[in-house]
Amino acid sequence: MRVLGIETSCDETGVAIYDTEHGLLADTLHSQVAMHADYGGVVPELASRDHTRRLLPLIDEVLDQANMSRHDIDAIAYTAGPGLVGALMVGASTAHGMARALGIHVLGIHHMEGHLLAPMLEDEPPAFPFVALLVSGGHTQLVRVDGIGCYTLLGESVDDAAGEAFDKVAKMLDLDYPGGPRVAALAENGDPKRLRFPRPMTDRPGLDFSFSGLKTHTLTTIREFERRHELDDQARCDIARAFEEAVADTLAIKCRRALEQTGLKRLVVAGGVSANVRLRTRLDEQSRKQGARVFYPRGRFCTDNGAMIAYAGAQRLAAGERDEVGQMKAVPRWPMDTLASPKGQASPKGQESPKGQEPPKDQESSKG
Known part of the structure; x- marks a missing residue:
């Protein structure tokens, strides 16, 4: 067909x-x-x-x-x-x-x-079941995927999505649209040791996200630099780096928890923000430590x-x-969790899910 x-x-x-x-x-x-x-x-x-x-x-x-x-x-x-x-x-x-x-x-x-x-379009697609991080301009969600249409929402952003936060921080730094790639490019010249921004909602159990506070922290930092007349090109790079590091770490911590909670060893990362190099580096490093594998769509x-x-x-x-x-x-x-599984739908060819596997009960993870 x-x-x-x-x-x-x-x-x-x-x-x-x-x-x-x-x-x-x-x-x-x-x-x-x-x-x-x-x-x-x-x-x-x-x-x-x-x-x-x-x-x-x-x-x-x-x-x-x-x-x-x-x-x-x-x-x-x-x-x-x-x-x-x-x-x-x-x-x-x-x-x-x-x-x-x-x-x-x-x-x-x-x-x-x-x-x-x-990622199913790639030469080595992930097998079901897996955990998916959907991270784009309008959505930040963690979903357990047991098959096409078999989705369990594990966590989501309670305010701004990660992509929205990137776009708003880009405006704070007077960067052009689209904001995400512009912030990432600016961050490449930032000093990772100069500033450290908070990793929101990682000091408590759960898989929900919140980037509004991080956005406010970034704005406060920019205004403080302006007040001291120190918001030069290097400061803008350092702020972008600190913000990007905070987002990447936060997403990685939540993904680690989701894999621990579900007992799964496959993570799919998709959506516009999944192209971010720093996020991919964090997730790849973390997955190796967990004995898990991350799957991405091509650029x-x-x-x-x-x-x-x-x-x-x-x-x-x-x-x-x-x-x-x-x-x-x-x-x-x-809402994606309202989607139904197609009747009689099997997993894609060569990607069969384990028979009779019951989703494990959720367990609270340790703090990130």
Whole structure:
């Protein structure tokens, strides 16, 4: 089955074709970063208009890459949420219109499920069960994954997500949008010994996150440097380094606890922040000490993309799920733990989950 995947949840238009027998056939992506940079963040109306302009040409582009015509597509998967409702509607309406015209099935996919399954596109995908850290601009979550649709929320951010905190700190430091990569680049020249920021919510049990206090601490530090007339280029680098170190350590500590609590030895890290080099270094070091393994999507699949939607859609479509053509879904807020497992869905080929394994009871971890 050849599935066309469409991603239009925010500021990137992603399109891909996934074949259940031959894997990923083609993918392409248009980023709106340059357009939104002048405004310091995503402008929803501009995002929707740009998706409308770009989507059909990108569909033609991936069809050319795969040497296919529209009539060779067996089904279409699109991002139904969460995201910006106008942007979601562009993808949903295009998918349903094409499905009706071609007489094929169509299905709306959860954006974060796409991120969670993105490492399945790699040559060595993780086996179920595993713990997933979903860390992006709008989400920071730890999830136990026992199969497609079998998700148990272990912890999440009670305020700002890690990606949001990066973007807000970038504005404090007068950095351009998007903030995350700019802060990381600035941090490369920072002195790791000059400042140490708090690791929020690591001095108590549990797997929830909070980055609001860290953001406030960063702002207070910047203002103190300004008060002393010491906020020079090196100070800005040192502040960025201290902030990035604090976020990476906090995420790593919570991941360690999640693996200890579940007794699992596989960790998937996905979402835009998963591309952060310092975070990957921390997680790789920690996993070796725990005897665990970390799985990441390739760089271009860390951010929003059509390939992850095509793959997730292929799994659910193969199990018989589909939308009623014309009944479009665009859900701005959509808790992932409300997703159901596809009926009769097995683990991906070669990735069978252990038979009869019961999830271990949660146990409180020691303080980080």
